[in-house]
Amino acid sequence: MNYQIYTQRRRRLAEQMQAGVAVIPTAPERPRNRDSSYPYRFDSYFHYLTGFGEPEAVLVLVAGAAPKNILFCREKNAEREVWDGFRYGPEAASETFGFDEAHPIAMLDEMMTKLLADQPSLHFHRGADSAWDARAVGWLNAVRAEVRNGIAAPSAIRDVRVLLDEMRLIKSTEEIATMRRAAEISSAAHRRAMQQVRPGRHEYEIEAEILHEFRRHGAQAPAYSSIVAGGANACVLHYVDNSDGLRDGDLLLIDAGCELDGYAADITRTFPVNGRYSAAQKDVYEMVLAAQAAAIGAVKIGASWDDPHQAALKVLAQGMIDLGLCTGSVDGVLESGDYKRFYMHKTGHWLGMDVHDVGDYKKSGEWRKLEAGMVLTVEPGCYIRPGEGVPEHLWNIGIRIEDDVLVTALGCEVLTAAAPKTVAEIEATMGVA
Ligand code: GLY
Ligand code: MN
Ligand code: MN
DSSP: OOOHHHHHHHHHHHHHHOSSEEEEEOOOOOEEETTEEOOOOOOHHHHHHHOOOOSSOEEEEEOSSSOEEEEEEOOOOHHHHHHHOOOOHHHHHHHHHTOSEEEEGGGHHHHHHHHTTTOSEEEEOTTSOHHHHHHHHHHHHHHHTTGGGTOOOOOEEEETHHHHHHHHHSOOHHHHHHHHHHHHHHHHHHHHHHHHOOTTOBHHHHHHHHHHHHHHTTOOEESSOOEEEEGGGGGSTTOOOOOSBOOTTOEEEEEEOEEETTEEOOEEEEEETTSSOOHHHHHHHHHHHHHHHHHHHTOSTTOBTTHHHHHHHHHHHHHHHHTTSSOSOHHHHHHHTGGGGTOOSOSOOBOSSSSSOOOOSEETTEEOBOOTTOEEEEOOEEEOOOOTTSOGGGTTOEEEOBEEEEEETTEEEETTTTSOOSHHHHHHHTTOO
16 A cells, blocks of 8 residues: 555645644444444545544644654454454554554543643544544543643644645645546446436436446445436436436436545436437527536636636526526626526535535635636536426426536646537437437
8 A cells, every 4th residue: 555645645734733733533433223334434534644444543643843643443353353354453554554653442532631741732623523522622621630740731722624625625646536537437327327218217227327337447436325317306406316217308317426435526417318308408408508618618727716607607697588587688687696596506616535525615705716636516507497487398407517627737627528418429329310
């Protein structure tokens, strides 16, 4: 295992902390019912700094003049390993993942009292988990109890996520390579869905086709619950039932991306169940596609976070007027927010280890500027529910088109470009000449 990228990240974090002790636990296992647990997923911050995938593990990072990093993890356990599989144990974990020290997780509380003695600050994800908050207060009180022995307790608690979020926002070469692969696998899954869909099949069957493609390429899981929404279901933004039959003449909206080695892809495509867009469906589709092209065109170094959203909104507002969904001028529709009846979400979010990844969107009250190495989604849509004054031939058309975009020195790279997107590409992929 090449653990250099993780030791470098720990060093960078310690340098930015300057002093104090950071404590970063991984995620707990979550019971599903009785003896069954949900599939385990590590905490993203913890994994970003360690590469260590086992539950019941905590990273402690001491910054300052004598920096060191310590892993607390499960001990070897021959009997448990028969049931649950291999676990490293502190010694092998330390060697394999390049920690200065490693200890059994059972020693955490006792050792924290020593590690926090005479330290100025505790860097911690305060507020994320009340059990950990209580535990941290216990450590601080234990150190304070030593005051008459001349020991000082940390006087400040800092949120370690502030520094980590900024680090995670700019992706390294290794992270980009993994995200590119996650994007390729997810693009293949959307191609498969296009080829497998036909009237009479069910949303869950197509969900299974997508999962099949994720897993057969080694992706560990979907990065989020797949949305496979036929017909009017596409107008429910977080539809995840995926239980309905697919009807001739309807569209199918699929929002699905895999997680590969801790990194997410996030793709939406909307295509006709029978392989051919109707005239009305095509009109709305072309509008959303043009909005997406305008938004992607606005992704470049130095642009503001909000520029792609504004670019998409202009095209959508004009399109909604042309389609008879809104009336008046583009500026009027934008100012009144009338477009929100049909487009009620933003045009994207950061993407990385988490599908809605970490990182501030504003700095000192201003939308932040895009920088090379940032990855964001660009995902305009249009969702037309039946309603008074809404042209009836457009009812229940729900369309979103979503790609994952890396900011580069030259502008941007669409990581998910292998997922067919134009009407012609999609109809050709679906086998309709
Ligand atoms: N799939 C979640 C999103 O598009 O934000
Ligand atoms: Mn998204
Ligand atoms: Mn999505």
